Amino acid sequence: MEPSVLVSLLIVLGLAAAIPVVMVILGRAFGPKRPTEVKYSVYECGLEPPVDARRRFTVKFYEVAVLFVVFDVEVAFLFPWALLFKKSSGFLFFGEMIVFLGILGVGLFYVIKRGALEWE
Amino acid sequence: MTWEDTKSLMPLLGPFLAALAILVVGGRKERGPNPLLPLLALAGFGWTLVGVGCLWPLEGAHDAFAGGLRLDGLGLVVALLVSLGGAACTLLSVDYLKRRGRNLPEFYVLVLFSALGMMVMGMSTNWLSLLLGLETMSLALYVLCGFLRDETRSVESSIKYFLTGSFASGLFLFGMGLLYGGTGSFEFRDLGGAMLDAQSQPLIVVGVGFLLAGFLFKIGAAPLHMWLPDVYEGAPTPITGFMATGVKVAAFAAVIRVLSEIYQHEHVGLRDVLWWIALITMIVGNVAALAQTSVKRMLAYSSIAHAGYLTIALVVMRGAVGENGAIDFSGSLAARAILYYLLAYLVANMGAFGVLSYLEKQGGKGLAYEDLAGLGFKHRFLGLVLSVFALSLAGIPGTAGFVGKFLVFGSAVDAGVGTADSSFVLLAVLGILNSLVGLYYYLRVLIQLYAKPLAEDASTRGAPLVGMGTGLVIVASFIGTLWWGFGADFLNLGFGVEPAMRMMQGALATLR
Numbered sequence: 001m002e003p004s005v006l007v008s009l010l011i012v013l014g015l016a017a018a019i020p021v022v023m024v025i026l027g028r029a030f031g032p033k034r035p036t037e038v039k040y041s042v043y044e045c046g047l048e049p050p051v052d053a054r055r056r057f058t059v060k061f062y063e064v065a066v067l068f069v070v071f072d073v074e075v076a077f078l079f080p081w082a083l084l085f086k087k088s089s090g091f092l093f094f095g096e097m098i099v100f101l102g103i104l105g106v107g108l109f110y111v112i113k114r115g116a117l118e119w120e
Numbered sequence: 121m122t123w124e125d126t127k128s129l130m131p132l133l134g135p136f137l138a139a140l141a142i143l144v145v146g147g148r149k150e151r152g153p154n155p156l157l158p159l160l161a162l163a164g165f166g167w168t169l170v171g172v173g174c175l176w177p178l179e180g181a182h183d184a185f186a187g188g189l190r191l192d193g194l195g196l197v198v199a200l201l202v203s204l205g206g207a208a209c210t211l212l213s214v215d216y217l218k219r220r221g222r223n224l225p226e227f228y229v230l231v232l233f234s235a236l237g238m239m240v241m242g243m244s245t246n247w248l249s250l251l252l253g254l255e256t257m258s259l260a261l262y263v264l265c266g267f268l269r270d271e272t273r274s275v276e277s278s279i280k281y282f283l284t285g286s287f288a289s290g291l292f293l294f295g296m297g298l299l300y301g302g303t304g305s306f307e308f309r310d311l312g313g314a315m316l317d318a319q320s321q322p323l324i325v326v327g328v329g330f331l332l333a334g335f336l337f338k339i340g341a342a343p344l345h346m347w348l349p350d351v352y353e354g355a356p357t358p359i360t361g362f363m364a365t366g367v368k369v370a371a372f373a374a375v376i377r378v379l380s381e382i383y384q385h386e387h388v389g390l391r392d393v394l395w396w397i398a399l400i401t402m403i404v405g406n407v408a409a410l411a412q413t414s415v416k417r418m419l420a421y422s423s424i425a426h427a428g429y430l431t432i433a434l435v436v437m438r439g440a441v442g443e444n445g446a447i448d449f450s451g452s453l454a455a456r457a458i459l460y461y462l463l464a465y466l467v468a469n470m471g472a473f474g475v476l477s478y479l480e481k482q483g484g485k486g487l488a489y490e491d492l493a494g495l496g497f498k499h500r501f502l503g504l505v506l507s508v509f510a511l512s513l514a515g516i517p518g519t520a521g522f523v524g525k526f527l528v529f530g531s532a533v534d535a536g537v538g539t540a541d542s543s544f545v546l547l548a549v550l551g552i553l554n555s556l557v558g559l560y561y562y563l564r565v566l567i568q569l570y571a572k573p574l575a576e577d578a579s580t581r582g583a584p585l586v587g588m589g590t591g592l593v594i595v596a597s598f599i600g601t602l603w604w605g606f607g608a609d610f611l612n613l614g615f616g617v618e619p620a621m622r623m624m625q626g627a628l629a630t631l632r
Binding site for chain 1: 143148149
């Protein structure tokens with residue numbers, strides 16, 4: 001890499017570090033300070049946290065999270081496939097994705113049958 | 121992918137389709153045992169066996185999926201051994217899970233998927249498909265270890281295996297990354313040539329070191345064996361048997377493939393490293409097994425010792441220089457010995473774990489040496505078969521284990537005699553001394569069976585009748601252990617030691 005590129009990178013890094021620092025200092029120095037009790041309370045989506053976060057959650061949350069990841073990753077495979085489709089050999093290329101989706105379809109079928117998507 | 125490539129999927133399709141079918145049939149909210157599911161799993165393994173039978177005398181090898189999978193003799197032998205082990209595991213599990221009240225469809229699905237991963241490992245010729253197989257196998261096994269989720273030891277086994285196993289996968293991946301940096305390729309076959317290049321050599325040496333660590337972890341070789349006893353002891357007994365045999369088959373097949381590339385150039389010094397690993401593994405496994413009070417845990421340590429014996433054959437694996445100067449390993453006695461040893465270990469070990477899964481009581485109890493006291497007189501047949509399995513694992517003549525050990529130590533002597541280097545012969549001698557140590561703890565089983573009085577509560581031990589699946593596995597393993605221990609040759613039946621050896625040689629004919 002050219003040294004000049006590195007120098008300009010360093011300048012950007014320096015600016016990026018300096019801007020937030022300067023802003024915080026300016027806010028501290030010139031901003032008005034009128035504290036109330038509400039302003040100092042913990043903010044969590046508008047509600048006060050009812051319990052400690054370090055407790056056991058129902059396994060359903062994990063189930064949904066895992067299922068989301070599975071079907072999310074599936075889409076990651078679909079995009080490059082769709083991009084290459086025009087240049088492909090046609091039927092076999094199509095068939096491969098159908099097989100892949102079929103496997104995931106069986107997975108989805110199993111998930112629904114097992115009741116993993118029902119909350120109650 | 122081409123249509124030709126789909127042919128190499130033939131042996132893999134059985135477990136895969138069976139797993140999908142079980143998911144569809146067994147996926148229900150009400151969780152009852154369904155007798156159809158183990159049958160589907162068996163059909164899956166049967167498919168693989170038939171597929172291997174149809175494809176067997178292979179003319180040449182077929183590289184499929186842009187070199188990711190290789191349909192050759194070694195891959196077929198791996199598919200054969202793994203599906204035999206998987207079918208045995210399924211049969212044992214039916215009775216075992218029924219008694220434990222955990223006869224759920226997911227169990228069979230996971231067994232099928234782990235077997236699928238093992239087969240992919242055995243057929244892989246580049247790092248990516250190797251990793252794919254390894255992870256498919258391992259992830260399914262992590263869950264299977266913890267399948268008896270109400271028992272602390274099963275969950276402990278699962279967690280320990282998962283944490284240490286993921287770490288090993290990390291090492292493996294790091295090694296792969298370094299090798300890719302050094303060779304610019306994911307193919308095994310580019311490894312040998314790239315080693316001569318002085319610039320990339322450091323990367324490759326370190327990469328091979330990391331990869332070796334990953335492999336040694338999976339086969340349970342010292343000093344990466346610490347996880348193994350706890351995991352094997354806590355896992356459901358049929359799974360322990362499958363893990364001990366199937367993972368070894370897959371990992372050793374993959375190691376044979378990788379080493380056949382690395383050994384193209386002898387200057388690497390990998391043999392010296394493996395020499396010490398073989399020795400340490402044998403000693404650790406055997407000495408620790410002496411001190412065990414549980415037969416299942418003893419078998420876990422003996423599995424470490426067996427990994428050590430098999431590593432001897434890796435050390436001494438030699439090939440002949442073929443045309444175009446490359447070394448051809450198809451005639452290697454050591455590589456053949458590994459495959460035969462794995463076959464012998466598979467039948468004896470599945471049988472032994474079959475007997476244990478029958479004897480095991482709730483909470484994993486009933487597997488101490490004392491629990492076997494006098495059992496040889498109460499259950500004559502069980503006593504007899506367990507003795508034969510123990511003798512085979514010890515390597516007593518007349519059993520398949522003896523032939524395997526003879527071949528492994530013989531190949532070491534064969535490689536050493538006539539050369540100035542005495543280290544190979546020394547390793548063989550040390551191996552034989554180690555199996556003498558091993559004799560002690562295997563014979564302890566026989567002493568408990570036949571020389572001790574029946575324990576007081578023996579009447580309540582086990583179920584009154586051996587279940588059909590368990591019985592089938594035990595009888596088949598019993599016959600197999602004697603069959604490939606010269607029994608078939610002695611009685612002039614077909615497919616004895618010689619034909620099996622020819623098959624193993626055929627398996628290696630298309631290795632490179």
